[in-house]
Amino acid sequence: xxxxxxxxxxxxxxxxxxxxxxxxxxxxxxxxxxxxxxxxxxxxxxxxxxxxxxxxxxxxxxxxxxxxxxxxxxxxxxxxxxxxxxxxxxxxxxxxxxxxxxxxxxxxxxxxxxxxxxxxxxxxxxxxxxxxxxxxxxxxxxxxxxxxxxxxxxxxxxxxxxxxxxxxxxxxxxxxxxx
Amino acid sequence: xxxxxxxxxxxxxxxxxxxxxxxxxxxxxxxxxxxxxxxxxxxxxxxxxxxxxxxxxxxxxxxxxxxxxxxxxxxxxxxxxxxxxxxxxxxxxxxxxxxxxxxxxxxxxxxxxxxxxxxxxxxxxxxxxxxxxxxxxxxxxxxxxxxxxxxxx
Numbered sequence: 001x002x003x004x005x006x007x008x009x010x011x012x013x014x015x016x017x018x019x020x021x022x023x024x025x026x027x028x029x030x031x032x033x034x035x036x037x038x039x040x041x042x043x044x045x046x047x048x049x050x051x052x053x054x055x056x057x058x059x060x061x062x063x064x065x066x067x068x069x070x071x072x073x074x075x076x077x078x079x080x081x082x083x084x085x086x087x088x089x090x091x092x093x094x095x096x097x098x099x100x101x102x103x104x105x106x107x108x109x110x111x112x113x114x115x116x117x118x119x120x121x122x123x124x125x126x127x128x129x130x131x132x133x134x135x136x137x138x139x140x141x142x143x144x145x146x147x148x149x150x151x152x153x154x155x156x157x158x159x160x161x162x163x164x165x166x167x168x169x170x171x172x173x174x175x176x177x178x179x
Numbered sequence: 180x181x182x183x184x185x186x187x188x189x190x191x192x193x194x195x196x197x198x199x200x201x202x203x204x205x206x207x208x209x210x211x212x213x214x215x216x217x218x219x220x221x222x223x224x225x226x227x228x229x230x231x232x233x234x235x236x237x238x239x240x241x242x243x244x245x246x247x248x249x250x251x252x253x254x255x256x257x258x259x260x261x262x263x264x265x266x267x268x269x270x271x272x273x274x275x276x277x278x279x280x281x282x283x284x285x286x287x288x289x290x291x292x293x294x295x296x297x298x299x300x301x302x303x304x305x306x307x308x309x310x311x312x313x314x315x316x317x318x319x320x321x322x323x324x325x326x327x328x329x330x331x332x
Binding site for chain 1: 204208209211212213255257259260282283287289293294295296298312314316317319
């Protein structure tokens with residue numbers, strides 16, 4: 001398993017991205033979906049670390065994917081993490097919002113992702129497996145990029161401090177244009 | 180949840196340190212990682228038990244304490260997700276009590292509706308259901324002590 005890479009000051013204009021995301025708050029999708037919550041079976045277990053990483057109705061947070069994102073917000077995000085020499089044709093990104101109490105349960109991913117922190121906190125952050133048999137807490141630092149092995153366990157504890165924002169991208173960094 | 184004002188003398192906790200046993204590495208629900216902390220069970224005849232229980236609001240407990248297990252976390256230690264009742268195997272009820280205050284360390288557990296994170300408040304019992312999932316993420320303080328108390332149903 002690869003270790004984690006923590007790179008500070010990667011995102012430019014975190015405050016501008018957050019201010020714009022707040023204006024588009026109504027566009028975020030909620031997890032869990034209310035219908036999924038209503039339809040939980042009687043024997044539903046609130047924690048299944050081996051769930052499909054695309055299934056997020058056991059988690060509690062809010063997502064705005066790039067396909068649903070207003071153009072000005074998308075451009076502000078790209079201005080913050082990409083440069084003109086990037087090839088963005090196959091670059092995916094979404095912005096995640098965690099209100100107080102929101103969380104993502106322990107899980108592993110299937111694809112390499114980039115986790116960009118947009119807010120600061122001493123209390124809230126990412127818990128991530130940083131090597132074989134070792135877990136680590138990474139506090140929120142606005143602008144920081146975390147890259148970890150997709151097979152690493154990771155989660156976000158219920159948020160305590162204030163509204164938390166992150167970006168998730170696939171791949172982790174905008175690819176450079178070839179040639 | 181109730182609040183109890185008594186504070187445990189740190190010297191009492193430090194005196195317990197040589198008696199802790201590192202948690203044997205055992206497979207957790209998260210494949211490939213194991214919890215990391217040390218434990219000390221204080222039996223009914225152990226003279227140190229009264230000092231630890233003295234900081235707990237015993238009136239808030241559902242019954243007489245039977246099992247008393249102190250946990251010691253060094254900086255970076257953690258308890259991976261497990262069923263709360265496993266901390267006091269065989270008990271009918273259980274409570275978790277932090278032995279110091281913290282603004283960053285605490286316990287995350289399923290409260291029946293949501294997962295919730297309770298930051299450490301010394302002496303205040305937290306009572307997850309015995310079958311509730313719970314965990315402690317990597318500890319930020321130099322050292323963190325908690326006690327889990329179990330009793331007969």
